[in-house]
Amino acid sequence: MNKEKFNIINKENINKMVIEFYMGILFEENEVSRIFKDKLGDDIITTQWQEHITLLTNFWAMLVLKDTNYNGKPMKKHLHLGLTKDMFHDWLDMFYETIDSLYEDHLAKIFKTKANEIADSFMKMLSL
Numbered sequence: 001m002n003k004e005k006f007n008i009i010n011k012e013n014i015n016k017m018v019i020e021f022y023m024g025i026l027f028e029e030n031e032v033s034r035i036f037k038d039k040l041g042d043d044i045i046t047t048q049w050q051e052h053i054t055l056l057t058n059f060w061a062m063l064v065l066k067d068t069n070y071n072g073k074p075m076k077k078h079l080h081l082g083l084t085k086d087m088f089h090d091w092l093d094m095f096y097e098t099i100d101s102l103y104e105d106h107l108a109k110i111f112k113t114k115a116n117e118i119a120d121s122f123m124k125m126l127s128l
């Protein structure tokens with residue numbers, strides 16, 4: 001039987017989505033995964049990862065729910081990670097997979113559109 005997908009977006013399910021996304025990344029063995037493991041370690045239980053998850057929950061809640069708890073500068077953190085176009089495509093593929101597995105189509109579309117716009121703007125800034 002198919003699992004029920006979220007039919008509303010709230011901060012609680014954004015947090016679940018963020019955890020699931022990064023657990024999936026840690027499970028992978030690709031370049032995107034390597035960058036996260038180098039920067040934050042390979043165990044999601046650590047304080048470093050928990051801080052990242054809180055940050056990213058606030059970030060997505062800001063974008064989708066107009067939550068006001070994120071006040072970082074995401075671009076800056078991506079300047080010196082050695083990112084490539086292929087890595088962004090892999091990141092987006094993995095993000096889409098998580099989103100599609102959790103949210104009904106019309107809601108999934110909201111996250112995917114935002115992610116795509118931001119990935120494009122990061123790539124532009126990095127001249128990729």
Ligand code: HEM
Nearest residue numbers: 032035036039059072073074077083087088091115118119
């Ligand atoms: C190739 C793709 C990507 C990789 C490998 C990557 C990797 C990372 C890493 C390692 C950090 C932690 C940096 C640190 O703490 O010093 C980070 C932070 C972050 N990333 Fe990404 N990222 C990617 C794409 C994206 C995209 C497309 C978005 C948005 C849709 C995004 C949003 C963020 C945010 C909001 C933070 C937290 C920034 C802050 O400290 O306020 N990332 N990313």
